[in-house]
Amino acid sequence: GAVVSQHPSWVICKSGTSVKIECRSLDFQATTMFWYRQFPKQSLMLMATSNEGSKATYEQGVEKDKFLINHASLTLSTLTVTSAHPEDSSFYICSARPPGQSPYEQYFGPGTRLTVT
Amino acid sequence: QKEVEQDPGPLSVPEGAIVSLNCTYSNSAFQYFMWYRQYSRKGPELLMYTYSSGNKEDGRFTAQVDKSSKYISLFIRDSQPSDSATYLCAMSTSGTYKYIFGTGTRLKVLA
Numbered sequence: 001g002a003v004v005s006q007h008p009s010w011v012i013c014k015s016g017t018s019v020k021i022e023c024r025s026l027d028f029q030a031t032t033m034f035w036y037r038q039f040p041k042q043s044l045m046l047m048a049t050s051n052e053g054s055k056a057t058y059e060q061g062v063e064k065d066k067f068l069i070n071h072a073s074l075t076l077s078t079l080t081v082t083s084a085h086p087e088d089s090s091f092y093i094c095s096a097r098p099p100g101q102s103p104y105e106q107y108f109g110p111g112t113r114l115t116v117t
Numbered sequence: 118q119k120e121v122e123q124d125p126g127p128l129s130v131p132e133g134a135i136v137s138l139n140c141t142y143s144n145s146a147f148q149y150f151m152w153y154r155q156y157s158r159k160g161p162e163l164l165m166y167t168y169s170s171g172n173k174e175d176g177r178f179t180a181q182v183d184k185s186s187k188y189i190s191l192f193i194r195d196s197q198p199s200d201s202a203t204y205l206c207a208m209s210t211s212g213t214y215k216y217i218f219g220t221g222t223r224l225k226v227l228a
Contacts, residue, residue: 004160032214041125043205043218044161093160097214106214108153108160 002028004096006109013084013116021079021112023094029074030096034106035067038091050077084116120144123206123219132228136193140206140219143187147208147217150182152191155203155221164204165191196226 003026013019023033031052036044048069050056056069066088068080077096081088093111123140130136138152148169153161165180167173167189173180179192189208193200203221 006160034214034216041220043121043123043220044216045218046215049215091158095160106163106216108162110160111158113158 002096002098002107004030004094004107004109006092006094006112008112009110010113011115013114015085015116016083018080018082019084019114021081021092021094021114023077023079023096023109025075025096025098025107028096028098030077031074031099032097033071033077034095034097035069035077035079036093036095038093038111044093047079081114084114086116089114089116118143120217121206121208121219124222125220127223127225129225129227130196132196132198132226134196134226136196136200136224136226138191138193138204138206138222138224140189140208141187142189142208142217144208144210144217145184145187146210148211149209150180150189151207151209151216152178152180153205153207153218155205157203161205196224198226198228201225 007022033050035047038044047062048056048058050071052071058064071077095106095108097106121142150167152165155161170184177194181190205221206219207216
C-alpha cells in the first residue's frame with residue numbers, strides 16, 4: 001500500500017520560533033497533499049490543500065502567513081509554523097493523493113505532535 | 118450545526134460483540150463516505166469507503182450509507198481488543214478531494 005511519512009514525529013519549540021514539518025510520499029507521486037490539524041478529542045480539520053508547483057489553497061480561518069506550505073516536488077510538501085505560540089500546539093497530519101485516483105484514495109502520514117512552550 | 122456529527126463515545130463493548138458506529142451529516146452533496154481507524158498518536162488508516170448509497174462488506178466490517186436519512190454506519194462483527202481505537206467518518210463531495218471529518222468515536226473492546 002501507499003506510504004506517507006512525516007518528519008519529525010514530535011517537536012518541542014519555544015514560543016516565537018519557527019518549525020518545519022515534512023511530509024513525504026514514499027512509493028508514489030502525489031500531485032496533491034493536504035495538511036490537517038487535530039486538537040485533543042477533536043476532529044481533523046483541513047488547513048490547506050497543496051498542489052505541486054503552485055500556491056497552496058488555505059481553508060477559511062487559517063493564516064497563510066503563519067502556516068507556510070511548500071509543495072516543492074511530487075513527493076515532498078512542507079509545513080512551516082512561523083512564530084509559533086502555545087496555541088499552535090497540536091497534532092499536524094498530512095495526507096497525499098496519487099494522481100488520477102478517486103477521492104477516497106488519500107493516504108495519511110503518522111502525524112507530527114508540536115508542543116510550543 | 119456541524120456538517121458531520123459523530124458521537125465521541127467512549128463506547129465500551131465486550132470481546133465478540135457487534136459494534137455499531139454512526140455519523141450523521143447535513144450536506145446532501147456528499148457522495149463519498151469513508152471510515153478511518155486511528156490509534157492513539159497515529160495517523161488515520163482507511164478501513165472502508167463507499168460511493169453514494171448502499172452497503173459494502175469487507176471481512177468483519179460493513180459500511181452502510183442511507184442518503185435519504187443522511188446517516189452512515191460502520192458495523193464491526195466479532196470485535197477484538199485490537200479493534201480498540203478511535204473511528205472517524207469522513208465525507209467528500211464529487212469533484213473535490215476535501216474531506217470533512219467527524220470528531221471520531223473512541224471504541225474500547227474489553228477482553
